[in-house]
Each structure stands twice: as structure tokens, then as C-alpha cells.
Amino acid sequence: MTGRPGPAVLPPSLRPWLGLITALAALVVVALGVLYAGHSEPGVVDRWIIQPTADSLRPPWRYVALAMDFLGEPVGAATLVVAAVTGCLLLRRPRAAVLVVAGAGMTVGTATLLKHLAGRTIHGDGNLSYPSGHTAFLTALALMVALLATGRFGLGRTAGTLLVLAAALVGGAAMGWAQVGLGAHYPTDVLGGWCTALAVIPATAWLVDRMADWLVDRTADAGQRQRR
Template identity: 65%
Template structure:
């Protein structure tokens, strides 16, 4: 994954200066995701961490309830495509087709992986509802990560600015969407952690793949 990818076939969606750091973060996310998946496989009860978080985040009353519902909508089959579609249109208007591809694939593959993991792990909440990892959190975190990568590439920032930008964006997105999911009772708090891990493990790999294909490097 050398620097040549930045110059060939348009601007790279995975900035060269961030690749080693994002690779490490992706690896860490995958390890934590695997560990949590094994820990909660086939479970239907909250863990110790879940109970402690629930003791602090115990429901929400208006207007915060409406905020949580609005966030939840952004991860639903109507809200999510609207958000992704608007971003794709923006990328195309800016003449960045490679970025548009990353928006679709980065988010789409992340959501797909989250769905597969839900079936494999089999953790449930409120009866038969599969919960680990949180698909809403995985979606919104992956979307934030993709946008952060595009901004970092557009501004040509180095790792000193780029790494904090990416981390802050993903953590904020996961925290906001995760809060909404926990408040609405849709997920355990540890499901939210799993959603974040899914996004940070998948998106950098997808971005690297998009650059390789776009640059014609097999």
C-alpha cells in the first residue's frame, strides 16, 4: 500500500499517512469484536458493564426522547439510504467518484458484516431480537469514518491531525447513536461497542481495496 496510490487514478480515499495507524485500529477493533462475540454468544442477559451503564442511562423523557428517535431514524431503512444518497451526490458534484464508491461500499459492507455477525453470535434482547453487534451503531460509525477519511484526504492532513479526526469522528458517532439505542431499549451497551468495532475493522480494509482497484493494482 505505497504512496503511488495517491497519485494514480485520482485521489486516494485512504490517505497514505493514516494507513499504518488505521491498520492498527482496525486490528484492535477486530480483536475486541471477536472477544465480545465469544463472550456473549447465545446470551440473552445484560453483562456487568451493561448493568452499570443502564444505571446511568435510564430512559429519556422529551425532548431527549425525540432526539433519540431521530437518531434511530437515521439508521433505519428510510433514513440511512437518504443520508448515504445525499453524501454520494455531494461526492459526485465535487467530481470525486472514488469517494462516492467508498461511501456506498464502506457503509454497505459494514452493515452486511454486522448482520452476519448477529446471526453467528446469536445474542438476543427482548425475546428473539438479535442484538450483537448494534447495526445502527455500525452504520453510523462507518458513515462518520468514511466522511472523516474523505475530509482528511481533501484537506491533505497528516497523521497528527488525521488520526485524531478519524478517532474523534467515530467515537462521537458511536456515542450518539449508541446512546439512542440504549435509551430506546433496542440494544445492550456492549452491543454498541461491538458496532463501533465492526465499523473500524471493516471500513479501512474496504477503503484500501477501493484504492487498489481504482489504481489498477492487482
């Protein structure tokens, strides 16, 4: 290998821990999906959380929640993705730019597929609710930004893992609070969306690195054959 088109988006020091987290998150997504498949009413845990969260959305917090919700809508999400990709390119992190696009697409696509598989609805009007796509998207974006920061600042295993998990928690909690408070999702939908991002993003980052390395190797081999 003669070089890389930018640093790895999944730092080697984080791979063991994030691999474990990915597996656990996937198990939670599947377990909740099976538990609430076909349901149209909140579960016991959902009922404990829904009303206190809704009560917290008095102005001006309701406006904050609406702004958060907008960031998960197509226009808001596209704006965030474009801004993130632009930042990656300005920092000369082409792999990170690819990860943002691929990670966002894979996360939203996975959440959409799971919605149809689980068939859980809310408000009795047929709106599929599990898992929360809004929560999955913002958590995924927070994870990808944290991975970029970990690589750029050369954080070790402990600091990098803590940063990634903290970013995921903050992003997921903020969007989850808005979704539950606005009545768009049940709390367990939010948990499912959060875990969806935790399962998808590390796996996507690993695939981006593998593909980029393969392209570098192939280009290097082609160059060597031309010089012979």
C-alpha cells in the first residue's frame, strides 16, 4: 500500500469496544421490534415517561422541540448532511465525507425497513412508529462527528469511546425528548432508533475503510504494472 485517501473513519483503537456495542445494540433493536410488533398502544414503560415528557414542553421548550423535529425532516436532515460533508472536505477527510453520506443513508434506510417489519403504529392512524427514524438519524450524525473528532485529535481507546458514546447519548436524548414530547413516538421507539444508529454506524464506518483500502491497493497494483 502506498498511501490512504485520508485517515480511517473507524479508529483501530475503538474497533473492539464499538464492535461489542454494535452487537448489543442490534440485539436490543431486534428484541424491542419483536416485543412491540403489530402493537398500537404504549407499553408500561412508555406510559411512565410520556406524560412527564409532554409536560416539559411548555413554551419556550416546545419551540426547541419543534426545531429539533425539523432537523429530522427531509429538508433539515439534508441541510445537516450537506454541512457535515462540507466540513469533512474542508478538513481534508474524504473518508469521513463518504461515511456521512453512506451512514445517514444506511441508518434511515434501516429504520424505514424496520418500521415495516415491526408494524408498530401510533395514534391509531396507521403511522409506523418503531423505530424512531428522527432519533436514529440525529444519533447517527452525532456518532459520525464524534468518530471524526476522535481520529483528528488522536484520542485513545478510553477517551475516544467515551466521546463517541457521549455524543450518541446527547444526540439521541435531545431528539428523543422532542419526539416523545410532541407525541410523534413512544419512548421505546426512541430507544430502538438510538440503538439502530449504534448498530449501523460502526459497521458502515468499517465498510468504508475496507472499501477505501481496497481501492488504494488496486490503484497501487495498477501503477506497479504500468511501470513494468
